[in-house]
Amino acid sequence: MGLLFVLLTISIFSSPSVTTSSSSKPEAEALLKWKTSFINQNNPLISSWSSLIHQNTTTAPCTWYGVRCDDGLNVKQLNLSSSRLNGTLNYFMFSSFTSLTHLDLKTNDISGGIPPEITYLSKLLFLDLSGNHFSGTIPPEIGLLTSLETLRLNQNQFSGSIPASLGNLTKLVYLRADDNKLSGYIPQEMGKLVNLVNVNISFNFQKGPIPATLGTLTNLSTLYLYQNNLSGPIPPSLGNLTSLTILSVYMNELSGRIPDDLGKMKSLIVLMIGHNKFTGSIPASLSNLAKLEILDVHENLLSGFIPPQLEKLDSLIELSFSHNEFSGQIPASLGNLSKLEQLYLNDNLLTGFIPEELGNMNSLVEIYVVENRLQGQIPYSIGNLTNLEIFVLHDNQFSGFFPETISHCEKLRYLTLSNNSVMGPVPQSVCNLKSLQILDLGNNRFSGVLPQCLGNFSSNLQVLDLRLNGFRGNIPATFDQNNDLRSLNLNSNRLQGSVPWDLIKCRKLEVLDLGNNMLTGTFPHWVDTLPELQVLVLRGNKLKGTLDNSNNKTPFPKMRILDLSSNEFSGNLPKNYFKNFKAMMGVNGDSSGPLYMGRNSSMSMYQDKLVLVVKGSRRELERILVVYTTMDLSVNKFQGKIPDTIGRLSSLRFLNLSHNSLTGGIPIHLRDLRMLESLDLSSNKMVGKIPLELRTLTFLSVVNFSQNQFQGSIPEGGQFNTFGNNSYEGNMGLCGFPLTKSCGDDEVSSSPIPIEDDDDDDDSGFFNGFTWEAVALGYGFGSVIGLGIGWLMFHYGRPRWVIMIVERERFRQERKAIKTPQVEVSATSRAFRRKKLSQVSDVNFTMSF
Structure with a gap:
């Protein structure tokens, strides 16, 4: 009975109503x-x-x-x-x-x-x-x-x-x-x-061709195949897709001609075939696409004329023909595209004038006609484009006067006209463009006095570039408080007067280039309080006074490029500045940030431009690397010693202190400038020996110690074995390679270099296992000098100093072979090669201008 009760109980509590x-x-x-x-x-x-x-x-x-x-x-x-x-x-x-x-x-x-x-x-x-x-x-x-x-x-x-x-x-x-x-x-x-x-x-x-079988998909509305590796032509069968509204195949490897059959796709709204390898001309059949709103064929190999029949595409909003080889004139018939908002014709071979009829395109927001061969005067009808926000015309052959009607374009944000031949004064009406963020009129033939209204232009202005013109008079001194100005470039004009104190209001200023004018007065010490300033160029003016009396405890915290050359500055070098150039000390480096200046702002479409003298040559930089650091204080009247604090600038790449009246010796602390590529101390009154410690500067490709009073032996090893006589001329007390004057001898030796005693073996490691590969490695670190010497070798024959290296090394190895087993010489040679190859592989970045 007990067992039966238990089984009954289990049965009751195992009901499906409480279990699954x-x-x-x-x-x-x-x-x-x-x-x-x-x-x-x-x-x-x-x-x-x-x-x-x-x-x-x-x-x-x-x-x-x-x-x-x-x-x-x-x-x-x-x-x-x-x-x-x-x-x-x-x-x-x-x-x-x-x-x-x-x-x-x-x-x-x-x-x-x-x-x-x-x-x-x-x-x-x-x-x-x-x-x-x-x-x-x-x-x-x-x-x-x-x-x-x-x-x-x-x-x-x-x-x-x-x-x-x-x-x-x-x-x-x-x-x-x-x-x-x-x-x-x-x-x-x-x-x-x-x-x-x-x-x-x-x-x-995806690779290979676009299947012709896709032409059977007559219900297809959108076909996106962009950013693949597709090749071959667009199959004409796609013309059967009469329901297709979007065809996007840009950024592939497609080639051949644009098929006429695309003109059958009467429902097409967007046609994007840019960034491929299409050739030939634009088929006139595309003018049948009455519903087309976007036609983008940029960055191909297309040629011929822009079809005037495109005026039939009265629904067109965007037209992009940039980066091709189109020639001829801009068709006046494009003026009938009243709904067009974006017009991109840059980087072609277009000639002739901008037609007046473009002024009828009153929906236009952006115009790019950069880098063509357009000429003549910018039409006054541009003033009718009241919705225009971006007007980019640089690198053409425009001439004549700038139209005052531009003031009607009140929404204009970017106006770039650089590298043309436009003349006359800047119209006062430009100052009515209150929305303007970029005004770039550089490298033209503008003249006259700068309108003072450019100072209080607008709080929106971020770039004012008027370089390489003929402006005269004073720099505007009417800048608004809390303005957004980031770059001011007035280089190479005829401006006079002093640097206006009013610029201290420009707290966001990163680039200030007033070089190659006729400015007078003293160094504007207040400029070292600008917290964002990275580039200061005052070269080629008539400024004077001292630099070492700043009271600012943290001057120029972000300074990367300082060019004060060719002025009349005097006194001691500014050791306080050297102590505080933190951006030249490598503490602000950020590999994840932008590569070029200005890329982290809304001004990404504008590149800061700069003209500097680097490694003895004039260089125009179309954009500035954020790691580019240089200091040029040459051709002034500086006196005294080079302060040891300069050794803190470990990220400095180019240093020019030439043509001053500096005294004392070369600071050993220069060895801490481990990124240094160019060092010019020529034409001063410096004395003493060239420190052996400078041999550790493995990026050094150009040095100039000429016209001083240095004495003693020239260091051997490292990059010093790649420098020629002209780096040392005018120093009667110097001796050793590459000079013909041997150390310990008062006369120039015309015989082969004698065998040196054992005491010199410490410095011979560089030449153990010497080969032309080793010379090439040395040139690798000093590419400019290396290429120059290579050219001289082929043009004039073997340079004498190179022959001296080989002969000296031969005598050393012969002497070594007498007292050292050959296996040790080979081991040394292998170690040398490993060391040099390791140095090459460790190089992450080298500037060679």
Whole structure:
């Protein structure tokens, strides 16, 4: 009886109303099993996915987060997008979801591959796996999901080829596989997907031709194939896609001519075929695309004239023909494109004038006609473009006067006209452009007095570039407080007077270039308080006074380029400045930041330009590397010694203190300028020896110690073995290589270099195992000198100093061979090569101008 009671009790409490039958709820169990595989099982969004023992088994899992069921309580949809799921599909039991029609897992952290078991989802209509970390190949089993209408695999890391089995998905309407690592060819079988409306396979590594079979997809509305490695021509069959609204194939390797058949695509709104290798002319048939709003063929090899028939495209908003080889004139008929907002014609071979009719394009916002051969006067009708914001005309042959009607373009933000021949005064009306951020009129023939209104122009102005003109008078002294001026370049004009104190209001100023004018007065010490100043150029003026009396405790915290040469500055060198040039000490270096100055601002379309004398040559920098550091105080009247504090500037690359009246010796602390490439101390009154420690400056390619009173032996080894006689001339007390005067001898030796005694062996390591490869390595660090010497060797024969190196090394090795076994000489040679190759591999960056 007792046993029977126990069995009865168990039977009662085992009722199906409180337990779960594994056969009745397989979908719920499958979801729970999948959940246990997640890295973040405690995800609050799926907290409703819990044990069925505490839930109503009739409705579970239909009431769970993201789960939708049909009338028979079978799971029909899993909508789990942006649900913070972190796991794989390896533990997803596809066989438990035979009624599933909709699987949305986009924007999660799911990784791994797509299991072949996905074929169990035979009723699937919608599959979205985008925005995850899926990898591996797209399994061919996907081609068995023949009911699929939407397939989104974009923004993952899928690789390999697109499977040809996708051609079986004849009901497919939307296909996205963009932004992956897919390679191989686009399968011809895609031509079977006759219901396709949208296709996007961009941002991959697809190669080969565009399949001609795509021309059968007459329902296609958008076709995105951009940024791949596709090659060959555009198949003319694409002209059959009369429903296509967007065709984007830019940034591929496509070639051949643009087919006339594209003119049949009457529904086309966007045609982007730029950044390929198309040749020939623009087919006139494109003028049939009446709905076209964007026509972009930039950066190809297209030539011929711009078709005047394009005036028929009265819906056009953007026209980009830049970076091609178009010639002839800008068609006046383009003036009929009244809806056009962007016109890009830069970097072509266009000639003639800007037609007056362009003034009818009153919707224009941007005009780029940079780097052509356009000439004549800028038309007055430009003033009709009241919506114009960007007007970029630099590097042409424009002449005549600048139209005063430009003041009507009140929305104008960028105006660049540099490198032309425009003349006359800057019209006063320019100051009415209150929205202007960039005004670049450099390298023209402007003249007259600078309008004082340029000082209080507007708080929006960030760049004022008027260099290389004929302006005269004083620099404006009417700058607004809290202005946004970042770059002021007035180099190479005829400006007079002093540097206006009013510039102290420009607290965001990074570049101040007033060089090559006729400025007078003393050094503007207040300028060292500008917290963002990186470039200060005052060279070629008549400024005077001392620099070493600044009271600022932290002057020039971001200074990178200081050029005060060719003035009348006197007194001692500014040791206080040397102590505080933190940007020259390497403490502000940031490898993750912008490479060029100005790239971290809204002025990315403007590059700061600078003219400097570097390594004895005049160099015009079209843009300034942020790591470019130079100090030029040459051709002044500085006196006294070079302060030891200069050794703190460990990131300094070019140092010129020549043509002053400096005395004392070369500071040993110069050895700490480990990035130094050029050092010029010539034409001073300096004395003493050239420190041996300078041999450690492995980037040094140019030195000039000439016209001083140095004495003693010239250091040997390192870069010093690449410098010629002209680096030392005018120092009667110097001796040793490369001079013909031997140390310890008062006369010039015309015989081969004698064998030196054993005491000199300490410095002979550089030449152990000497080869021309070693000379080449030395030139590698001093490319300018190396190339120059190489040219001289071939043009005039072997230079005498090179012959001296070889002869000296030969005598040393012969003597070494007497007292050292040959195996040791070979070991030394191998060690030398390893050391030099190691030095070369350690070089991350070398400036060689």
